[in-house]
Amino acid sequence: MNRYPLWKNILIGLVLFFGLIYTLPNFYGEVPAVQVSSGKATLKLDSALAAPIEQALRDAQVPYDGLFVDANSIRVRLASTENQLRAKDAIEKRLNPDPSDPSYIVALNLLSASPTWLTAIHALPMYLGLDLRGGVHFLLEVDMPGAITKRLDATAGDLRTLLRDKDVRHAGIVREGNAIQLRFRDAAQRDAARNAILDSTRDLQLVDRDDGSTDLKLIATLTPVAQQTIRDFAIKQNITTLHNRINELGVAEPVIQQQGADRIVVQLPGVQDVAKAKDILGRTATLEVRMVDDSPGALEAALAGNVPFGTELYTERGGSPLLVRSQVVLTGDRLTDAQPGFDGQTNEPAVHLTLDAAGSRIFRDVTRENVGKRMAILLIEKGKGEVVTAPVIRSEIGGGRVQISGSMTTTEANDVALLLRAGSLAAPMEIIEERTVGPSLGADNIAKGFNSTLWGFIAIAVFMSGYYMLFGVVSVIALAANLLLLVALLSLLQATLTLPGIAAMALTLGMAIDANVLINERIREELRNGVSPQAAIHTGYDRAFDTILDSNITTLIAGIALLVFGSGPVRGFAVVHCLGILTSMFSAILISRMLVNLIYGRRRKVESLSIGQIWKPGKAS
Amino acid sequence: MEFFRIKKDIPFMRHALTFNIISFITFLLAVFFLATSGLHLSVEFTGGTLVEVTYPEAPELEPIREALDDAGYPDAQVQNFGSARDVLIRLPNRDDLDTGRVSELTMATLQSVAGPAPELRRVEFVGPQVGKELASDGAMALLLVIFGIVVYLAIRFEWRFAVSAIIANLHDVIIILGFFAFFQWEFSLPVLAAVLAVLGYSVNESVVVFDRVRETFKKRRNLSTPQVLDHAITSTISRTVITHGSTQMMVLSMLLFGGATLHYFAMALTIGILFGIYSSVLVASPLVMWLGVSREQFVKPKREKEEAVV
Numbered sequence: 001m002n003r004y005p006l007w008k009n010i011l012i013g014l015v016l017f018f019g020l021i022y023t024l025p026n027f028y029g030e031v032p033a034v035q036v037s038s039g040k041a042t043l044k045l046d047s048a049l050a051a052p053i054e055q056a057l058r059d060a061q062v063p064y065d066g067l068f069v070d071a072n073s074i075r076v077r078l079a080s081t082e083n084q085l086r087a088k089d090a091i092e093k094r095l096n097p098d099p100s101d102p103s104y105i106v107a108l109n110l111l112s113a114s115p116t117w118l119t120a121i122h123a124l125p126m127y128l129g130l131d132l133r134g135g136v137h138f139l140l141e142v143d144m145p146g147a148i149t150k151r152l153d154a155t156a157g158d159l160r161t162l163l164r165d166k167d168v169r170h171a172g173i174v175r176e177g178n179a180i181q182l183r184f185r186d187a188a189q190r191d192a193a194r195n196a197i198l199d200s201t202r203d204l205q206l207v208d209r210d211d212g213s214t215d216l217k218l219i220a221t222l223t224p225v226a227q228q229t230i231r232d233f234a235i236k237q238n239i240t241t242l243h244n245r246i247n248e249l250g251v252a253e254p255v256i257q258q259q260g261a262d263r264i265v266v267q268l269p270g271v272q273d274v275a276k277a278k279d280i281l282g283r284t285a286t287l288e289v290r291m292v293d294d295s296p297g298a299l300e301a302a303l304a305g306n307v308p309f310g311t312e313l314y315t316e317r318g319g320s321p322l323l324v325r326s327q328v329v330l331t332g333d334r335l336t337d338a339q340p341g342f343d344g345q346t347n348e349p350a351v352h353l354t355l356d357a358a359g360s361r362i363f364r365d366v367t368r369e370n371v372g373k374r375m376a377i378l379l380i381e382k383g384k385g386e387v388v389t390a391p392v393i394r395s396e397i398g399g400g401r402v403q404i405s406g407s408m409t410t411t412e413a414n415d416v417a418l419l420l421r422a423g424s425l426a427a428p429m430e431i432i433e434e435r436t437v438g439p440s441l442g443a444d445n446i447a448k449g450f451n452s453t454l455w456g457f458i459a460i461a462v463f464m465s466g467y468y469m470l471f472g473v474v475s476v477i478a479l480a481a482n483l484l485l486l487v488a489l490l491s492l493l494q495a496t497l498t499l500p501g502i503a504a505m506a507l508t509l510g511m512a513i514d515a516n517v518l519i520n521e522r523i524r525e526e527l528r529n530g531v532s533p534q535a536a537i538h539t540g541y542d543r544a545f546d547t548i549l550d551s552n553i554t555t556l557i558a559g560i561a562l563l564v565f566g567s568g569p570v571r572g573f574a575v576v577h578c579l580g581i582l583t584s585m586f587s588a589i590l591i592s593r594m595l596v597n598l599i600y601g602r603r604r605k606v607e608s609l610s611i612g613q614i615w616k617p618g619k620a621s
Numbered sequence: 622m623e624f625f626r627i628k629k630d631i632p633f634m635r636h637a638l639t640f641n642i643i644s645f646i647t648f649l650l651a652v653f654f655l656a657t658s659g660l661h662l663s664v665e666f667t668g669g670t671l672v673e674v675t676y677p678e679a680p681e682l683e684p685i686r687e688a689l690d691d692a693g694y695p696d697a698q699v700q701n702f703g704s705a706r707d708v709l710i711r712l713p714n715r716d717d718l719d720t721g722r723v724s725e726l727t728m729a730t731l732q733s734v735a736g737p738a739p740e741l742r743r744v745e746f747v748g749p750q751v752g753k754e755l756a757s758d759g760a761m762a763l764l765l766v767i768f769g770i771v772v773y774l775a776i777r778f779e780w781r782f783a784v785s786a787i788i789a790n791l792h793d794v795i796i797i798l799g800f801f802a803f804f805q806w807e808f809s810l811p812v813l814a815a816v817l818a819v820l821g822y823s824v825n826e827s828v829v830v831f832d833r834v835r836e837t838f839k840k841r842r843n844l845s846t847p848q849v850l851d852h853a854i855t856s857t858i859s860r861t862v863i864t865h866g867s868t869q870m871m872v873l874s875m876l877l878f879g880g881a882t883l884h885y886f887a888m889a890l891t892i893g894i895l896f897g898i899y900s901s902v903l904v905a906s907p908l909v910m911w912l913g914v915s916r917e918q919f920v921k922p923k924r925e926k927e928e929a930v931v
Contacts (some may be wrong), residue, residue, distance in 0.1 A: 168696070504818075547832045
């Protein structure tokens with residue numbers, strides 16, 4: 001009765017075999033590598049790029065031992081850090097002939113040193129969290145009210161254009177809080193405006209308001225659906241923008257994910273220069289094109305502290321003051337590309353902008369109507385604006401190709417282009433959580449977590465083998481199998497392993513031994529009651545099963561609650577804890593039983609079990 | 622080798638009232654400390670910035686404090702962390718500061734202090750909005766654990782068992798928190814995880830005893846309820862001690878080798894394990910008795926069980 005059918009033994013053997021294979025990559029450690037990924041959204045990376053990379057390495061005589069192509073990147077494995085740096089230079093030179101406008105990101109990375117056949121079957125080492133490998137973690141919150149306000153400002157501009165096109169006369173359009181207020185002199189114009197607006201957009205709800213003043217008012221608010229769309233768009237746009245910006249940082253494996261309705265997690269493994277990372281992330285720069293108020297006397301009045309209504313005072317690059325109208329002609333949303341370059345005639349450094357269709361139309365109209373006047377291009381960062389340049393409009397500019405030039409160095413042109421190209425954020429963001437872990441602490445954490453688990457395991461192993469003899473050894477083997485399967489599962493799922501995760505691993509092992517203690521105690525008890533050894537094994541396992549199931553389910557309930565509500569370190573703990581409970585059920589019951597069956601099940605006559613001394617009440621010892 | 626050579630069932634239930642009074646007093650003490658001194662919550666819950674740096678040799682803390690004071694952080698806490706070479710700086714959130722930049726300014730200030738330059742070990746910045754959420758998420762997780770365990774035990778056993786198990790183990794949680802309040806140990810997210818894990822773990826303990834109680838009720842019809850409980854506890858006591866001993870070995874190893882980061886995590890587990898043994902055996906069982914458990918309640922489950930086996 002203590003024999004498993006062959007298929008069961010084979011099945012358990014197979015599980016252990018796969019466990020072993022998927023655990024293997026963790027033992028190989030890591031080797032230096034160079035990772036190439038696309039630096040532009042329009043540029044797709046494919047295996048065709050492998051040839052020039054190999055060529056570049058051959059030309060530079062850098063030995064490499066493996067080149068891997070996956071969906072988003074190509075990685076080259078190298079023998080030493082010295083070769084890594086040389087390879088990076090060689091590849092960089094080959095792929096990015098123009099360093100000011102890199103098409104590809106060439107970054108230093110680490111790759112698993114495991115053999116290629118393991119990588120081919122997706123047996124990868126565990127994915128280490130930032131607290132173990134070092135790096136920066138940011139949690140950013142998108143300012144959704146800001147996104148709505150911004151959209152309303154743009155809408156107010158659109159409404160002005162619309163009413164002008166439809167020949168509807170109004171007495172002013174302004175945004176007040178979360179609504180746009182349109183004023184009219186008479187009811188006929190208001191009706192005409194209402195019809196025109198309702199024909200052109202479904203995003204606005206219109207309400208009449210007559211509050212006794214001379215003007216008739218129409219109040220436009222965004223519909224809930226439109227607001228939701230704006231929110232969704234804002235977070236998607238910001239994620240895309242962050243992707244572009246982080247690409248410029250050249251981080252090998254960045255993580256950029258939405259969390260909840262209005263938050264974005266950014267993880268930059270290996271990045272130590274937090275200041276630079278924050279600088280690039282935190283640049284909530286948006287581009288705005290506005291007209292300059294050049295009316296005589298206005299600037300003087302503004303400088304005297306009396307800024308005329310509808311204008312704002314800014315300082316131009318170079319220090320001279322400039323009066324700019326509040327009304328926004330165009331925002332960075334309309335921008336599709338920005339490239340540094342040179343002015344065709346003067347050979348001055350310049351930035352070439354490309355606008356989308358709507359932007360091109362607006363730009364053409366504005367430039368046509370304002371020839372001879374100045375227009376200001378502003379970068380708005382954290383609510384503060386800076387006039388990048390304020391050129392004079394010489395002629396109508398159509399076709400959506402705009403050039404910004406004047407008082408810029410080549411570096412500045414590059415910076416401005418980069419900032420604009422990286423895309424403007426749909427809404428400002430704020431860092432609400434930051435976690436930086438230095439590389440030395442990461443290595444320490446791994447060592448500490450590993451040592452805790454190792455010594456705890458040894459202590460348990462010594463005790464169990466001493467106390468339960470052969471059955472103790474079986475329990476320890478089952479526990480080791482549990483660890484193996486847990487590591488294999490974590491590697492297979494590529495779940496993030498953090499220090500609390502390692503702690504959970506240790507704790508799970510400490511708790512998992514419970515199942516074997518229960519079984520062994522039951523078997524002893526049966527023997528004490530005078531049951532034959534074979535029957536004792538059978539009933540011992542049978543009876544213990546219910547208890548093991550119950551107690552594991554209660555532990556699992558706690559684990560799942562942590563998984564659902566936990567964030568950050570707690571989640572890392574919960575994932576390992578939950579997986580560990582599952583693997584421990586398998587190993588403590590099935591694997592230990594298989595071993596016991598193999599040892600005792602085949603014998604015809606078993607006199608005694610090696611489970612330590614069985615003390616029987618009544619027989620004094 | 623066998624540790625437990627028990628000839629007769631130990632009459633635990635005779636002292637049920639004593640145990641309950643002891644736990645009640647401990648519980649009240651824990652509540653008292655929680656109410657008077659409160660928990661020393663970590664940056665994760667309160668919001669703020671934490672910077673950990675390491676120096677090549679032990680630095681003087683006073684110049685660091687002064688430099689931070691000059692830099693505009695009079696409320697900075699500077700202390701050693703783990704060893705004399707490691708320094709931990711805590712800064713509360715303030716409305717007038719650009720919170721995103723605090724960590725860099727702190728590092729810059731530290732570098733300006735005379736002496737060897739520090740190496741950055743870690744920075745944690747938590748905005749005020751996150752802290753509140755974490756606290757409420759923690760509370761939600763606790764509620765979910767309680768609800769899940771009560772429902773599961775009520776289905777698997779009986780509502781009396783469910784209620785006693787959860788009361789006994791919540792009493793553990795309060796006592797762990799009481800320890801943290803009394804010693805003013807830092808209560809961080811990993812500690813919260815440890816507390817919840819302990820909750821699930823010590824319910825185990827009650828489950829094992831209850832399993833025995835159910836079995837004994839079915840098998841031995843001549844015993845009274847307290848005798849059944851005594852028998853169940855006595856026959857599982859060896860397993861209880863060995864299991865918890867093994868888990869504690871692991872936790873002890875974490876306490877010894879895990880470093881400062883895992884220290885309080887392991888501490889919470891240690892207290893949880895020790896009180897878990899006590900409460901699930903000596904608090905939960907008397908509670909089951911007071912709640913009036915009796916053999917009749919297991920007539921039905923017995924039939925079901927037999928069918929299940931067939």
